[in-house]
Amino acid sequence: MKVLLVEDDQALASALGDALRDAGLLVETTGSGTDADFLVRTERYDAAILDLGLPDGDGTRWLAQWRDDDIDLPVLVLTARERWSDKAAGFSAGADDYVTKPFETAEVLFRLRALVRRSHGHAHPVLSLGSLSFDTHAGSVTLAGRPITLTAQESRLLAYLMHAAPRIVSRIELSEHVYDRDHEPDSNVIDVQISRLRRKLGGTRIETLRGQGYRVVAVEGDA
Incomplete structure (x- = not known):
């Protein structure tokens, strides 16, 4: 999951960004609405965390512009404003959601994951496809009830594919959502990691559609 954090308090942005990265998220940060506006129009994110008290304009102004321009990025507002009128605004x-400061990092993480799930049409925190399950809260994977150990990158890759299932996900989309844009994968990195996932999950569970991309499917005999 790739998240844009828009927060002008550098200490807070650094601490929250580090905590979200430790939880397996890809996080990019900016402290201004102008930069955030440029990024959401030129990069692809799964969600954004938006402070309202930005130095170059109220966050609601930037958010309203995005919605007017049909940018449907899930947005979690994070602010010290507690009045109902501010929340209503x-x-x-x-x-899509609202958290007031001070906050628990775990709450922000849970809410973010819920926003992303719902944006893909999933209400339950456990994504299941046949006997394969991915617990988005715990970040754990099981196959027929047996725990599967994945690396952090494998976990991010599988999570994105399962959120998107049964849709086909292109290599470009995976590159944009699973890998840091400052460390884009080499041409064969995705292939190597898909191959490793297949060894752990079964060779037919992740399909390659030539010229289109990848998708996760249930296999014959799945419960």
Whole structure:
């Protein structure tokens, strides 16, 4: 999951960004609405965390512009403003969820993951496809009830494919959502990691559709 964190308090942005990265998320940060506006229009993110008190304009103004331009990125507002009128303004501008400061990092993480799940049409925190299950809260994977050990990168790759299933995910989309844009994968990195996932999950569970991309499928005999 690739997240844009828009927060002008550098200490807070650094601490929250590090905590979300430790939880397996890819996080890019900016402290201004102008930069955030450029990024959401030129990069692809799974969600954004948006502070309202930005130095170059209220966050609701930027959010309202995104929604007016049909940018449907899930947005979690994170702010010190606690009045109901402020929350109403945030939701009216197009916010999907709202957390006030001070906050628990775990709550932000749970809410982010829920936003991303719902944006892909999943209500339950455990994504299941046949006997393969991915617990988005715990970040754990089981196959027919047996725990599967994945590396952090394998876990991010599988999570994105399972969120998207049964849709086909192109290599470009995987590169944009699973890998840091400052460390884009070499041409064969995705192939290597897909191959490793197949060894752990079964060779037919991840399909390659030539010229299109990859998708996760249930296999014959799955419960």
